[in-house]
Amino acid sequence: MPQPSMKAVVIRAPGGPDVLKIESLPIPTAHPGRVLIRVKAFGLNRSEMFTRQGHSPGVKFPRVLGIEAVGIVEELGEGVTGLAKGDKVATAMGGIGRDFDGGYAEYTCPPATQVQRIETSLPWEVLGALPEMIQTAWGSLYKALRLQRGEHLLVRGGTTSVGLAAAALAKQLGATVSSTSRSAGRADFLKEGGADHVFVDDGNLANEVRKTFPDGVDKVLELIGVTTLEDSMACVKIGGIVCMTGIVGNKWSFSDFNPMEKIPNGVCLTSYSGGSDDFMTTPLGQCAKHVESGALKVHVGKVFNIDDIVEAHRCMDENKAGGKIVVLT
Template identity: 60%
Template sequence: MPNTMKAAVIHQAGGPEVLKLETRPMPTPKKGQVLIQVKAFGLNRSELFTRKGLSLGVPFPRVLGIEAVGIVAAAPGGTFASGDIVATAMGGMGRQFDGGYAEYVCVPAIQVQRLKTALPWETLGAMPEMLQTAWGSLFNALQLKARDRLLIRGGTTSVGLAAAAIAKKHGAFVLATTRNPARERLLRENGADQVLIDNGEIADQVREICPNGVNKVLELVGTTTLKDSLRTARPHGVVCMTGMVGDRWWFDQFSPMDAIPTAVSLTTYAGGSEDFMRTPLQSLADQVAAGDLCINIGRVFKLDEIVEAHRTMETNQAGGKIVVLP
């Protein structure tokens, strides 16, 4: 095993160019930790926020990356064997301790799932955070049931596409939004029954299809569209804000009595390491391998292309999950 590794490090907040490829000492795992040789990792907008300095309490320098997949290099506690294929996510990765933007990452064993699969690394790299977010939002926060009418606001995001496919397989009627009419086919191929072209206000379009409103709403755009999404829900419906691709964390003004319709519930889903461990990743990987669940990969980069990868994420040009292969 080498004594050093390559990692993408940030020393100060800023644009994509603050990500610097450096040689760092190899992490040494302690009992209860797992050293993973990283074979792939996905990019996430939360890492973009951290890079910009918007994630409070994250010290620099830091190796970003809230997820990774790879092979166990060492596991002193004996929970895993060298060579095991594993996935990890959340639990402080890339925030409280160095994350997956590296050739190796050291994480607590309690946030690692072992996988038995022959899927290619770029596919596995797209899965951990994306699928735990989609799964957790649907079944933990929204408590999705068969025959629910589900609206996915931000349907062409990687989480939105995964959520549509999972929800459709579960028996829900899926409405999904996009700002680009050319993406309608993509949405329908991933489980959307109805596609809505989003001009910022879609409540009236939803009511034309579902006059009483929808049961469940997965909000992936964020505060810029949340008030309008709340208007699409029927009484006793639930709206879950999970994503913030609109890049705004706060409302300038928010009056709950005006914004939240009577008897409509508003919740959120963030997803920690416990949520990741509850995600049936092996079952989902088996579905992907069988062709029952599509993983949409937008772009694949190498570690030394991390600056370009972040620019692609920030400008929403990928058309699917961005994956990096160290």
């Protein structure tokens, strides 16, 4: 009997959005320690765009991309405990979509060590936005920045999906939040998402921040990357922390970096990338409950069907989503 098949998005060579093709592949087998998930939705991430463009040397093609997915447990591999068929689950990180086929498909089969069970009534298009976005924002704020109630957080790249989630989480904690956008027209949008102050970012923000807050802010979440990192470090007060998490600026490293010259006295510089362990310690179920109650706002930018994956990636490339892009299967 032939093995049952599924619809999947396959990339066989790097390039633009058009290299993503819908193909029929065998449904994965739940080998020992793995969980077969019937995917209901998955979010798009810029790391997948970089992989598609050929900037992830460790990823071999052909590959089904997708570093996250939400869905329903279809089958459990031998030795898997704590989950049952029919459970709602989320998976992210840990090699999914990079070392093995990921969430851009009707089924995916990650290790159980990176699968969280979630009790929620959220619709799939909202739940699908959460795993990687919340994991990244949560880890950046609480693990890397060690944000505390009453502190002042600056989110550099405030209109990104992670920036919006971070602002919402920080406000829920009781922090003061400033967010940035390159467009003054996005100020109301950012304030609706939790920002107390909005700065228009032309790449040289420190002087404007210091005009409003002469001592600087306590913490900076840097989502643009090295193109603005030096300026972000100038926004922080002595004893403050800057965490580089994102690379929306599409530049991975400094051309020339002298730490003694670039890092101000008394300012701490760290980073956050997140892994499967970080994902599993993220209280995703708790956050989902806060989203259900309205206590935590998340911004789903646009929702696509899996058949429209090329259009979805094009939307991501052009930064036109206005929030997290979610794809339904």
